[in-house]
Amino acid sequence: MSALLTARDLSVQFTVRADGRKVSFDAVRGVDLSVSAGETLGIVGESGCGKSTLARALMGLVPLRTGSIDWQERPLVRGGKAVAPWPRSAMQMIFQDPLASLNPRMTVAKLIAEPLTEHAAHLSADEQRALVIETMRRVGLREDMLNRYPHEFSGGQCQRIGIARALVCGPKLLICDEPVSALDVSIRAQIVNLLMELQRELGLALVFIAHDLAVLRHMADRVMVMYLGRSVEVADKRDLYERPQHPYTQMLLACAPVPDPVIARSRRVQLKSIELPSPLVKLPGCAFQARCAYAEPQCSETLPRLRTNTKNRSVACHLESVTMTASSRDFPDCP
């Protein structure tokens, strides 16, 4: 399978005001990734790990400090600067808050047709309308909803409208930024199933961002785990869930709620909290060292590079004894 999107060494820098002076920090730090046609890359991490910023960087919505991006093996970004027009009709995005991402003053018909006026201006009004109706049917909306406004819909249906907007131009890649996090359980399952169905029918590639490892277990082919702006582990789904290598991945899996009282009660949790370090404080070594149960002196001295240790499997950790022997049975205490 050829790579659809390849990104190397992406960094995004933000400047914030802290204690009255300006401080710069990298929200995304040197991330590499690639997505092949038809596959789902899951990206998971806690709040503030840079996963949404990475999504926006891939869409060309935030300026890059460093990095290069190729789209279908043609250069799109070099040295952090765009060198070709962004393939917007081929790359679309779905957002977390479905209602906030829709203009409340536009009808469903206008909302879904809006991308066409930019990317398919050659279509006649009738052709546009036919395409809008076909897309609505595909995402499970009815034609009689065409003239309604977003506030008349539930969260799940608004998310369907958002998906229709993203699909109407016939994209090859959808970047989904927590598209089901705000939805109720029964509706979440509907949208997850819809996205998987659309992917099968249309051969879409998905970059699916989530804070919920369980959702990715259902959807993703490969999963990338982010911590404080860096990619700390990338693996095929089965490997990641059955043999997580990075101590942070192990911790995330150990803490994820399981809807089974017997399993949920068998785990031990430390009450003492170690807080997520501020991204503004630059420390040498591994960003995860303060929360890591296995940290050794070298972890506070040198930054572990993301290295590929087996086929399709990369991990950024110094401790081979930890990464190579872990199984899902012996996670450390959480966290």
Place this chain on the structure above:
Amino acid sequence: MMHSTPDNARSVLNVSDLCVTFDTPDGPVAAVDGLTFDLMRGKTLGIVGESGSGKSQSVLAMLGLLPAYARVGGSVCFEGRNLLRLPQAQLAEVRGRRMAMIFQDPMTALNPYLTVARQMTEVLAHHRGMAHGEARRASLAALDRVQIPDAARRIDLYPHEFSGGMRQRVMIAMALLCGPDVLIADEPTTALDVTVQAQILALLRSLQKDDAMAMILITHDLGVVAESCDDVIVMYAGRMMERAGVYGLFDGPSHPYTRGLLGAVPRLDRAEGALHSIPGVPPDMRRVAPGCPFAPRCGQAGDRCLTHVPAFEAQPDGAARACHVATADLVRWAA
């Protein structure tokens, strides 16, 4: 055979046929209809449901925190007194002191203009008549108890200077200041990352154990229920669908809605693939059809389900449910 009831099996709160109706421009809306339960000392009752199921409105009603246009019926008995009939002054004495509440979003529940010390000592001065020095010492001890590192310094900080998890710990410390008999937690971990969620849930369990405090935990997350609750009420459209012990509920849910919900949750430990989704959307509470509120989405609904509301009845195994379909006829449960 007569024997004395063990102390920890004593009911501390008895809620009977609690109803909440809002008068709206579209007519009366029954947000909660017929909620009934006994809360036992030292136990945690989970109330689980999706948005609009009435779970938050029920506990606000119990504490007399609903706006004046809400009509509340039924009874909420605490130590032999019906809280719904209690004069404001006496209710205020119960609230905060004997029954305390923590909310989903600590940032909006804490006063951003006041230091943590000021907000905590105020509670003790009001309910316990403590002098300043004594109240400050007690507050500090409370922060230590919820494992806030460096509490002696941080007690003088403002809420925004804490991380989300630490703010939730502050709110828990405040709620426990007067040693309440009942703690009501409304989605206490929904806004938190999984690692912090695991810590907060473990903290609540350990605090509860120390004091044999009873807890009502409102959540939409079945993983949280599995981990922390002893008994569970499943609500849908303001009504109780099922009430059961936590092991029984997850082992063999006896209501089609509960079965649907459990099937819709993506799981870390199960085979991937399509999720079981519940078709349709929750009812518009302004136009509730006759019959069982879940009938329009239920795969097993018969004619009777569309016309007659099923009674909430006890089952031989001690659980209770509201469904016309016999338990033996329910579609096989395959978790």
